[in-house]
Amino acid sequence: MSTMEKNYKPEQPAVGQSISRLEGYEKVTGAARYAGEFNVSDLLYGYVINSTITKGKIISINTEKAEAIPGVVKVFHHKNRPSLAWFSMQYADMDAPPGSPFQPLADHKIKYNGQPIALLVAESFELARYAATLVEITYEQEDFKTDLIANITEARAPKGGLATFLKPPPPKPVGNFEKAYENSPFQASGKFVHGTEHHNPIELFTTTTVYKGKGKVTIYDKTQGTVNCQLYVANVFGLHFKDVRVISPYVGGAFGSGLRPQYQLFFSVLAALELKRNVRVTLDRHQMFTFGHRPPTVQFTRFGASADGKVNALNHEAIAETSRFEDYTEVVVNWSHMLYPAKNTLFKYNLVPLDVFSPLDMRAPGGSTGLHAIESTMDDLAYQMKIDPLEFRLINYAEQDESVGRPYSSKELRQCYLQGAEQFGWNKRNPEPRSMRRGNKLVGYGMATGIWEAMQLPARASATITTEGKLHVNSAVTDIGTGTLTVMSQIAADEMGLHMDDVTFTYGDSKMAFAPIQGGSFTVSSVGSAIKAACNALKKKILKKAKSIGNSPFKRVKIDEVIFADRKMISIDNPAVFISYSDIIAANGHKVIKSVNFAMPKVFKLKKYSRAAHSAAFVEVEVDEELGIINVTRAVTAVAAGKIINPKTARSQILGGMIWSISKALREESITDHRFGKYMNMNIAEYHIPVHADIHDLQVIFVEEKDDIVNELGTKGVGEIGLAAMPPAIANAIFHATGKRVNQFPIHFDTLM
Amino acid sequence: MITENISTPVISHKKKLSLTINGEVKTLEVKPWVSLLDCLREHLDLTGTKKGCDHGQCGACTVIVDGKRILSCLTLAVMKDGASITTIEGIGKDGELHPLQKAFIDHDAFQCGYCTPGQICSAIGMIAEGKAKTRTEVKELMSGNLCRCGANTNIIDAIMEVQEGLTNE
Numbered sequence: 001m002s003t004m005e006k007n008y009k010p011e012q013p014a015v016g017q018s019i020s021r022l023e024g025y026e027k028v029t030g031a032a033r034y035a036g037e038f039n040v041s042d043l044l045y046g047y048v049i050n051s052t053i054t055k056g057k058i059i060s061i062n063t064e065k066a067e068a069i070p071g072v073v074k075v076f077h078h079k080n081r082p083s084l085a086w087f088s089m090q091y092a093d094m095d096a097p098p099g100s101p102f103q104p105l106a107d108h109k110i111k112y113n114g115q116p117i118a119l120l121v122a123e124s125f126e127l128a129r130y131a132a133t134l135v136e137i138t139y140e141q142e143d144f145k146t147d148l149i150a151n152i153t154e155a156r157a158p159k160g161g162l163a164t165f166l167k168p169p170p171p172k173p174v175g176n177f178e179k180a181y182e183n184s185p186f187q188a189s190g191k192f193v194h195g196t197e198h199h200n201p202i203e204l205f206t207t208t209t210v211y212k213g214k215g216k217v218t219i220y221d222k223t224q225g226t227v228n229c230q231l232y233v234a235n236v237f238g239l240h241f242k243d244v245r246v247i248s249p250y251v252g253g254a255f256g257s258g259l260r261p262q263y264q265l266f267f268s269v270l271a272a273l274e275l276k277r278n279v280r281v282t283l284d285r286h287q288m289f290t291f292g293h294r295p296p297t298v299q300f301t302r303f304g305a306s307a308d309g310k311v312n313a314l315n316h317e318a319i320a321e322t323s324r325f326e327d328y329t330e331v332v333v334n335w336s337h338m339l340y341p342a343k344n345t346l347f348k349y350n351l352v353p354l355d356v357f358s359p360l361d362m363r364a365p366g367g368s369t370g371l372h373a374i375e376s377t378m379d380d381l382a383y384q385m386k387i388d389p390l391e392f393r394l395i396n397y398a399e400q401d402e403s404v405g406r407p408y409s410s411k412e413l414r415q416c417y418l419q420g421a422e423q424f425g426w427n428k429r430n431p432e433p434r435s436m437r438r439g440n441k442l443v444g445y446g447m448a449t450g451i452w453e454a455m456q457l458p459a460r461a462s463a464t465i466t467t468e469g470k471l472h473v474n475s476a477v478t479d480i481g482t483g484t485l486t487v488m489s490q491i492a493a494d495e496m497g498l499h500m501d502d503v504t505f506t507y508g509d510s511k512m513a514f515a516p517i518q519g520g521s522f523t524v525s526s527v528g529s530a531i532k533a534a535c536n537a538l539k540k541k542i543l544k545k546a547k548s549i550g551n552s553p554f555k556r557v558k559i560d561e562v563i564f565a566d567r568k569m570i571s572i573d574n575p576a577v578f579i580s581y582s583d584i585i586a587a588n589g590h591k592v593i594k595s596v597n598f599a600m601p602k603v604f605k606l607k608k609y610s611r612a613a614h615s616a617a618f619v620e621v622e623v624d625e626e627l628g629i630i631n632v633t634r635a636v637t638a639v640a641a642g643k644i645i646n647p648k649t650a651r652s653q654i655l656g657g658m659i660w661s662i663s664k665a666l667r668e669e670s671i672t673d674h675r676f677g678k679y680m681n682m683n684i685a686e687y688h689i690p691v692h693a694d695i696h697d698l699q700v701i702f703v704e705e706k707d708d709i710v711n712e713l714g715t716k717g718v719g720e721i722g723l724a725a726m727p728p729a730i731a732n733a734i735f736h737a738t739g740k741r742v743n744q745f746p747i748h749f750d751t752l753m
Numbered sequence: 754m755i756t757e758n759i760s761t762p763v764i765s766h767k768k769k770l771s772l773t774i775n776g777e778v779k780t781l782e783v784k785p786w787v788s789l790l791d792c793l794r795e796h797l798d799l800t801g802t803k804k805g806c807d808h809g810q811c812g813a814c815t816v817i818v819d820g821k822r823i824l825s826c827l828t829l830a831v832m833k834d835g836a837s838i839t840t841i842e843g844i845g846k847d848g849e850l851h852p853l854q855k856a857f858i859d860h861d862a863f864q865c866g867y868c869t870p871g872q873i874c875s876a877i878g879m880i881a882e883g884k885a886k887t888r889t890e891v892k893e894l895m896s897g898n899l900c901r902c903g904a905n906t907n908i909i910d911a912i913m914e915v916q917e918g919l920t921n922e
Contacts, residue, residue: 024858027866028850028873030801030841037800125795126786202805202813202901203867252803252867253901285806481865481902652861656903684899685810691896693889695905 010499014490018648019500022486023250023479032250035222036206036282043208044073046271046281047128048264049118049135050290051110054677055144055355058108058117062136066120072131073275076267077118081105082274090235094228094517095259097358098161099326104266110139111324112357113146113678114290119267121279144355146677148296148321149193155319155350159327166455166520167366170333171403175344180313184304188380192301192373193744195669196321197294199362200684203252205291206282207268216243217272221265223248224258225517226476230510232261233269246510251480256361258480259517262291289670289682292360295321297332299373304344305381309395311340316373317348323358327351330359330366335451336374337403338612340396345403355677361519363660364720367452368727372665375448375728376743379735388431389447389732390421393616401610409606409709412640413449413614416703420638421447423701424618433739441622441631444737450615450724454642454716455522456601460513461530463492463538464594469567469582470502473534477515477527478508482719483649484523490645491528491713495535496581497565513596521613521717524645529599529712537595542569546579549587553577601711609709613641613716617661617725621733628749630734632662634697637726640705642716647702650718654700657722663689664723665730666746770834774799775843785831790814792830793840801841801870805899812898815871815878816840822878841870844877852918853877856911864902872898876912880919888913 008019026032051058063075084103085091091101104116118135122128145151160169181187208220217239223229226246234241251258268281283290297320304313318332333347382392397414400407421427429445430436436443464472473492479485489505496503506512513534515527543562546554546569553571554562562569569584571577584593619635637658644650667688670679681687700722707714727745734752735741742751767782774797783792790807793799793816802825805813809827816825817839844851853873856862863869875898885891892909900908 020858020861021863023866024863025850027863027869028841028854028857029845030799030870032866033800034803034867036804037794039795039798039800124784125791126784130786200901201865201867202803202811202899203865204804251865253865255901282804285808285810481863483864648861652864652902652904652907655906656864659903659905683808683810684806685808689899689901690905691899692892692905692909693896695892695909698906 014493045125051115054113056141066131066134071123098159147674170347177346180344181304186305189302192299199257201253209268209272226510294362295359301377315346326358328359332370341402364723379732409609410707412705416616416638424636442737444733446733448728454611456525457516459526459530461534462513462596463534474512521719533597533599617729619729628752638701640703643714654722661726665727773837789828790825813871815875860911862907862911
């Protein structure tokens with residue numbers, strides 16, 4: 001553990017303080033070990049071989065040349081795969097969409113380009129990679145379809161399933177949209193096209209499987225869910241749940257890509273169990289484009305407004321890509337009516353199954369797609385009506401969530417608008433497009449609104465007063481770089497009235513208390529609430545123990561008559577009556593006191609409210625008038641996300657979301673050559689993400705927001721909300737700068753010339 | 754025919770080489786096809802140097818060789834026989850963090866931490882090059898190091914603090 005932050009004030013509550021990441025020392029010294037860095041002895045290396053065709057059958061696999069080389073151990077493929085789980089359901093992980101999950105090496109069928117079809121295992125990484133090139137595979141190709149636009153007429157409703165609990169289908173129509181739109185004096189419509197995106201965390205997907213004897217494995221995996229992977233491995237390989245341990249102490253970014261077990265996990269475990277050896281499988285960057293992705297999506301909007309500036313008709317339809325084997329869905333079209341109280345609505349969401357791998361949640365899934373269409377259409381309306389875009393949002397401010405007719409548990413979006421605008425200097429904007437310049441650059445200001453649902457899932461936590469009278473907390477949750485370790489330690493410290501340096505939090509191990517997958521901005525709310533529950537139970541145990549001591553002054557004291565502060569339990573009525581945690585432990589025969597508890601969302605209370613984080617983004621762009629080159633010169637994002645546990649790490653989350661916004665609006669896209677059904681830019685030189693030189697002045701505001709309903713902590717999560725508002729704000733700023741509205745992301749300079 | 758030619762490295766023998774890594778002389782035997790990156794990570798258990806692309810596109814594998822920042826994934830270990838190599842594990846001196854390491858913690862200049870060793874080694878190399886004076890120049894000359902979490906502004910803040918501290922001394 002690192003040295004404590006110099007700004008940390010132990011006399012104050014830890015929650016709300018800007019504390020540096022507790023694992024900072026490990027990360028800046030190289031001591032932090034990621035999944036591919038556990039150099040166990042007797043290690044074999046696996047290299048995956050991927051299909052070079054998009055659809056068809058494997059006719060033959062010839063491994064003779066490869067296996068003739070000394071040091072090559074074995075090639076696994078569909079013909080020699082051992083008998084594994086029979087039923088499709090056994091391959092379903094906690095994040096599986098409705099359908100039949102992909103089963104590696106199940107048979108000779110090829111379902112998508114880049115499908116893993118063999119694993120070559122050798123004594124060294126270099127040898128495995130080289131020998132894999134000697135495996136000869138012949139295929140029989142079949143016709144395939146990978147182009148969403150060309151096959152858009154095949155769109156159909158998605159299948160329902162468990163996933164619809166977290167991803168509800170579009171709300172039912174309200175009023176009569178067509179009539180209301182037709183009668184609207186102001187109308188705006190748009191077609192919005194988004195390409196495929198891949199998560200591309202900098203750490204490659206890796207699994208190191210340590211063979212622990214018959215049917216037992218310890219797995220170092222890159223994942224966002226240790227328990228999810230444990231479940232998957234146990235089910236697929238028919239192992240006892242307790243004989244599979246998945247450890248992910250450090251995760252080098254994931255952004256959704258680790259929500260489902262990826263194929264390197266399957267291959268590493270398969271080889272380890274079959275060869276009875278330790279096996280590491282690392283994907284290369286090219287292979288990072290051969291599993292889940294953000295799906296390409298086409299959206300259509302038609303918004304109508306009355307003469308008084310009120311939006312009265314909202315129509316938002318989306319058609320997204322999915323695979324032929326699973327119906328992956330996102331919440332794309334549900335947001336506009338949560339933000340704007342129109343009387344007439346019509347929402348549709350459909351899928352086109354294609355010969356690709358199943359899409360996968362990627363930072364702000366659905367929201368960052370849908371809000372671009374919604375907020376650019378709103379911008380369009382504002383220009384038509386000659387109303388300031390910010391003023392237009394305020395005229396249409398939703399006091400409650402009209403899409404379901406419920407109040408918000410809290411909503412400080414108005415403050416986001418006002419504080420963001422003030423900080424940005426929105427009042428310096430000339431309303432006319434192409435009216436502002438800086439030398440040969442056109443300058444544009446744009447703004448947009450963001451929203452993301454505040455969710456809580458069931459989670460468990462363990463809390464222990466150690467023999468030294470300190471607190472140890474644990475959860476199976478990962479820390480994918482979001483600051484989970486630090487934030488959970490802060491929550492735990494305050495619960496038990498301890499200094500941060502008296503608290504340890506261990507995590508990233510399936511052996512620890514159950515945690516759901518880490519995503520959707522629900523980790524703090526879910527695991528943080530579990531820690532609170534475990535600490536509350538621990539307090540009761542401490543009081544009970546204190547009562548059992550002879551002549552205890554706590555004999556008649558109830559739990560609400562004590563406080564836990566300064567490493568002690570203290571009577572509220574008489575502060576002279578107290579017992580330190582060390583004395584409690586001494587009284588307990590120097591044994592630890594422990595409690596493991598579940599926290600569940602309070603469903604009956606919560607269903608009366610809509611819960612969401614909100615944001616407002618303000619962006620300045622410069623566009624070179626001759627060359628069309630676009631530069632986001634500065635941006636402000638104001639966020640209302642309930643209680644901010646650690647402003648330092650939360651700010652970094654929002655900054656990350658803002659940089660992802662620049663990337664989404666202007667840079668990243670996996671481009672498919674539909675003649676071959678494959679991505680053409682499967683590397684991070686040609687898959688563009690912003691570099692340091694692309695990033696300029698970014699500012700974050702956290703608006704004060706109190707929420708006693710959303711969960712015990714009053715938190716809403718900050719992982720996604722930074723990527724909700726800013727992509728459309730960039731598009732709107734480009735319109736303001738150039739007078740051109742480009743509705744295809746990413747926006748390239750050639751469209752502005 | 755082609756197969757025979759490209760299979761040559763398989764039968765080639767290990768080469769003996771000597772590297773001074775973080776001040777310590779290491780003598781080891783590796784095959785010529787082992788990159789300096791894999792040599793550090795797999796043969797010497799120095800896993801602080803990261804593999805993000807293996808193609809010189811992300812900068813995560815940046816180390817300092819004879820005072821210059823290089824991409825260890827594009828360098829074969831045998832090319833550096835006799836060289837002096839500093840990795841992230843050797844940046845701090847006598848248990849003290851290097852000023853850049855401290856600045857990275859203070860400025861929250863990382864989230865997942867995976868690009869961090871490369872960013873820090875690259876920044877040390879860049880400062881030594883002495884070409885970047887302004888924030889714009891620093892951003893330009895650090896642009897070979899990608900950060901996917903989006904810690905970019907915090908990374909540049911950290912580097913500027915250290916660079917300006919050095920200039921003011």
